[in-house]
Amino acid sequence: MAGYEYENVVMAIEAYFIQKLLESGVVSGVGDDAVIFSDNPNLRHRSGGSCLPKDISSPVYAMDMFWEGTHFKKAWFSPREIGQKAFLVNVSDILAMNAIPKYALLGVSLPKNVSKDFIKELLCGMVAVCKKFHITIIGGDTIGGNALGVVVNMIGEARKNTLFRKGARRGDLIFHTGKLGGSYLALKRLLSGGKSNKKSRFTKPILRAGFIAEIARFAHMGMDISDGVYAECNRLSECNQLAFSLKNKKEIYKSGEEYEMLFCVAPKERLRVMRIAKKHRVDVECMGKVLRGKSRYPAYAWH
Known part of the structure; x- marks a missing residue:
């Protein structure tokens, strides 16, 4: 009987989540097992809504998980902030390639003790990001679980000047946007029992869509900083078979979940980068140069 009651509670929670999601105004194509x-x-006409107009010629796919106990503790964030960040980190992956986010498939694990108010606030965070970036949720799944978890599969449209991780050239300058280190400091504060800083990018990543779109015209490669500058430079060195030589060794280069942009340009483009950064009010820093060889830095395993 206890198992039967548990199943009923979970089904009621899932039904409420789906009902509120459908009422959100950011859903389309939901109804069949899949969307076409x-x-x-x-x-x-035959599908009754589960077939959407084909409006993507070069699709870009990204998927990220945001899981209680691995990426966050519920005490750290409000439900709205959880929903918001779960979507923003996926949007960041699409924007970093200079693509346009368009659709999302959503998976959610809901604990049986989650309240209706929590669900409504969680959805408010998700819906706010969807509306800001004009994203439509087109399907997904919900389950009852022991922990709160959000999985987002994002589908975007590639643009002409797509940025990849591979493409750096010897002599390129290495830049990053923003001021790094805040995310790591926020995490250390939370792990030591401190309170969340609502303005921290650990709580709410800052995405640079307009800036990325402009530098993509001449940048040789780009990616977002999700695991820290050191970790990303290790990856870039491996896939480009070049050394990503940094001018200084900084503790902030270990800071993950920054979601700032790391990119490479030819030296002649330095002033152009600065002009675009000023236009978009984005801080940029030239932190190194691409050289022959390989590089390896002491990176944290962020998760």
Whole structure:
């Protein structure tokens, strides 16, 4: 009987979440087991809504998990902040390639003791990001679990000047946007029992869509800083078979979840980068140079 009652509670929670999601105004194509993108009007008519107009010619896919106990503790964030960050980290992956986020498939694990108010606030955070970036949720799944978890599969549209991790050239300058280290400091404060800083990028990542779109015209490669500058430079050195030589060794280069942009440009483009940064009111720093060889830095395992 206890198992039966548990199942009923979980089903009620899932049904409430789905109901509120459908009422949010950011959902389309939900109804069948999957959604189809097609230009066939007969297919769209027959589907009754689960077939959407095919409006992506070069799709970009990204997926990230945001899980209680691994990425956060519920005491650290409000429900709205959890929903917001779960989506922002996925949007960041799409923007970092100079692509446009368009659709999302959403997976959510909901503990049986979660309240309706918590669910409403969680959805408010998700919906706010969807509306800001014009993202439509087109399907997904919910489960009852022991921990709160959000999985977002993002689908974007690639643009002409797509940025990849590979493409750096010997002699390139290495830049990053923003002021790094705040995310690591916020995490240390939380782990030591301190309170969350609502303005910290650990709570709410700052994404640089307009800046990225402009530097993508001449940048040779780019990625967002999710695991720290050292960790990202290790990856970039490996895939480009070049050394990402940093001018200084800084503790802040170990700071993950910054979601600032790391990119490389030819030396002649330095002033152009500065002009674009000033236009978008974005801090930028040239932190090194791409050289022959390989580089390796002491990176943290962020998660």
